[in-house]
Amino acid sequence: MTSDGDQPLLRAEGLTKLYGTRVGCRDVSLDIHEGEVIAVVGESGSGKSTLLGLLSTQLGLTSGRILYRLRDGAVRDLMELGEAERRFLLRTDWGFVHQDARLGLRMNVSAGGNVGERLMAVGWRNYGDIRREASAWLEQVEIGLDRIDDRPDSFSGGMRQRLQIAKNMVTRPRLIFMDEPTGGLDVSVQARLLDLIREFVSGYGLAAVIVTHDLAVARLLSHRTIVMRHGTVVETGLTDQVLDDPQAPYTQLLVSSVLQG
Amino acid sequence: MIELEDVAKTFVMHLRGGTRLPVVRNVTFAVSPGECVVLGGPSGAGKSSILKMIFGNYRVDAGHIRIRGPQGIVDMAEAEARAILALRRTTIGYVSQFLRTIPRVATIDIVAAAACEDGIGNAAARERAAELLTRLNIPSRLWALPPATFSGGEQQRVNIARGFAAERPVLLLDEPTASLDAANRAVVVELIEARKRAGAAVLGIFHDGDVRELVASRTVDVTAFAAREEAA
Numbered sequence: 001m002t003s004d005g006d007q008p009l010l011r012a013e014g015l016t017k018l019y020g021t022r023v024g025c026r027d028v029s030l031d032i033h034e035g036e037v038i039a040v041v042g043e044s045g046s047g048k049s050t051l052l053g054l055l056s057t058q059l060g061l062t063s064g065r066i067l068y069r070l071r072d073g074a075v076r077d078l079m080e081l082g083e084a085e086r087r088f089l090l091r092t093d094w095g096f097v098h099q100d101a102r103l104g105l106r107m108n109v110s111a112g113g114n115v116g117e118r119l120m121a122v123g124w125r126n127y128g129d130i131r132r133e134a135s136a137w138l139e140q141v142e143i144g145l146d147r148i149d150d151r152p153d154s155f156s157g158g159m160r161q162r163l164q165i166a167k168n169m170v171t172r173p174r175l176i177f178m179d180e181p182t183g184g185l186d187v188s189v190q191a192r193l194l195d196l197i198r199e200f201v202s203g204y205g206l207a208a209v210i211v212t213h214d215l216a217v218a219r220l221l222s223h224r225t226i227v228m229r230h231g232t233v234v235e236t237g238l239t240d241q242v243l244d245d246p247q248a249p250y251t252q253l254l255v256s257s258v259l260q261g
Numbered sequence: 262m263i264e265l266e267d268v269a270k271t272f273v274m275h276l277r278g279g280t281r282l283p284v285v286r287n288v289t290f291a292v293s294p295g296e297c298v299v300l301g302g303p304s305g306a307g308k309s310s311i312l313k314m315i316f317g318n319y320r321v322d323a324g325h326i327r328i329r330g331p332q333g334i335v336d337m338a339e340a341e342a343r344a345i346l347a348l349r350r351t352t353i354g355y356v357s358q359f360l361r362t363i364p365r366v367a368t369i370d371i372v373a374a375a376a377c378e379d380g381i382g383n384a385a386a387r388e389r390a391a392e393l394l395t396r397l398n399i400p401s402r403l404w405a406l407p408p409a410t411f412s413g414g415e416q417q418r419v420n421i422a423r424g425f426a427a428e429r430p431v432l433l434l435d436e437p438t439a440s441l442d443a444a445n446r447a448v449v450v451e452l453i454e455a456r457k458r459a460g461a462a463v464l465g466i467f468h469d470g471d472v473r474e475l476v477a478s479r480t481v482d483v484t485a486f487a488a489r490e491e492a493a
Contacts, residue, residue, distance in 0.1 A: 033343065191364035198363070220363070224342050238342040240318040247320065249275030256276060 007069060009034050009175060009207050015054050015064035023231040024050035027064075030226065030236070034174065035205040039218035039225045039239060041254070047231035048211045049179055055209060056096060056177045057086055071174070091121045095168030095176035099183040101160035105152045105167065111138060112148040115167050122171055137166040141196060158189035162196065169200065176201075178210045182217060194220055215258055219243055227251045262431055262462035263292040263315060268324035268338075269488065270310050283488035284310045288324065290481050294430065297453060297463035297476045302483035308466045311483065312433045315464070316355045317345040328352060328431060350378055355433045356424030360408060360416040368411075368419055369394065369404040376426035386426075393422040396448050414440060425452050432456055434465035438472050450475045 008031035017024035025047040032038060040048040053059035055066065057078050066078040071093065081089070090096070098104040105114050115134035116124075124130050135145055141162035152160050161181060168176060181197065182190040198221055201208050212218055218225050218239055225242040227235040227250065235248040246252045268288035274280045285307040292298045300308040313319040314337065315326055321338035328335050330352045335344055363371065372390035377383065394404060397418040403411065408419045421437050434453070438446045446469065453476045456463055467473040
């Protein structure tokens with residue numbers, strides 16, 4: 001964490017997304033500070049993925065604005081960034097881990113190539129350096145170096161998610177967005193991935209926004225939790241406060257619906 | 262160090278037609294550095310709820326809970342999430358009955374990570390972790406394993422080691438000795454006494470009378486704060 005602790009990294013104000021008359025997300029405001037992990041929880045259709053799309057500028061806003069503090073300290077309105085600037089941000093300062101690895105990886109390119117691609121996008125040219133850096137990150141996410149030349153379509157679900165993380169981490173992002181990163185994985189594979197994410201966010205002081213329907217994921221990884229329903233925020237606060245002492249009727253329903261293991 | 266003033270807590274059960282469950286009201290007391298205040302009263306009186314409000318995982322419905330942190334006094338009833346987290350990193354330690362296990366992390370690393378938050382180096386943190394685990398009779402052959410597979414008593418002792426690893430000025434203890442044998446209870450009593458001597462403000466709930474007798478500087482009877490449902 002840096003000493004700029006009181007300045008948010010990202011500030012979202014009144015984010016609204018309408019699809020015709022249907023509400024994707026209405027009037028959501030939040031601050032994200034460096035090193036802070038925020039979970040967005042809710043059921044299917046709650047608007048949590050829409051919110052993630054808006055924050056990461058992959059969806060256009062109907063209204064509201066998003067301010068982001070760049071590495072040089074300048075605070076910019078993301079909607080006013082040029083396309084080249086926005087793409088640069090997405091490729092360097094931000095990461096995105098999708099539930100469906102096919103959205104985050106090129107399935108017909110080798111694991112090493114997937115990681116190396118992001119380095120090349122920020123100007124790395126030396127093949128040996130790129131391969132060395134890619135190898136180091138594959139090792140960190142526990143992918144054996146004997147798999148570096150294999151394509152991710154030959155990987156298991158858990159490995160693909162770990163490869164997505166390596167690909168994102170290689171440019172040392174400050175903010176990472178994750179959409180149900182453990183969705184669809186076996187429980188044992190989930191545990192390993194969660195542990196890896198936990199180590200990365202704390203070890204590298206990453207800020208993260210994690211969309212999940214799994215309250216255990218929120219509890220394990222996040223500092224703060226935002227509960228969404230029908231496109232609006234119904235409750236927000238410290239994660240253990242939201243989960244141990246839920247105030248909103250909907251949050252109480254979510255918490256009481258968790259099966260006790 | 263800890264000061265509660267007219268604190269109240271009521272649970273509203275929206276899934277039960279909005280039933281209101283008043284827990285406590287007018288909770289007023291303070292804990293000074295170097296003393297151990299024990300919360301007394303029968304089960305269900307709200308002892309644990311009071312600790313959870315001080316730690317910040319229950320919201321405070323009314324009143325103030327003031328804690329002296331490195332940046333001055335923080336009122337947990339009004340503090341933002343980030344301020345509460347900062348206070349937990351620097352000032353408040355909390356030992357519950359149960360260890361919330363983290364998959365795959367070795368026992369020694371769980372305890373050392375807590376010690377690390379004190380800003381001591383990695384090596385010193387591991388040393389402190391090893392010392393605590395030894396004192397709490399966790400055999401060293403188990404240290405490299407995650408505690409998920411340990412017995413209930415072993416997990417509880419790992420939890421205690423973690424809770425005492427970071428030497429915080431405020432220490433909240435929620436039945437840390439429940440289901441421990443006499444030898445391990447005695448170790449916990451020694452650990453608490455050491456924290457008191459170091460000037461920590463300790464607030465605890467203890468099931469066993471003998472532990473309570475040994476560590477308590479004084480007792481606050483929680484039944485005095487009983488909240489009754491007012492007639493509708």
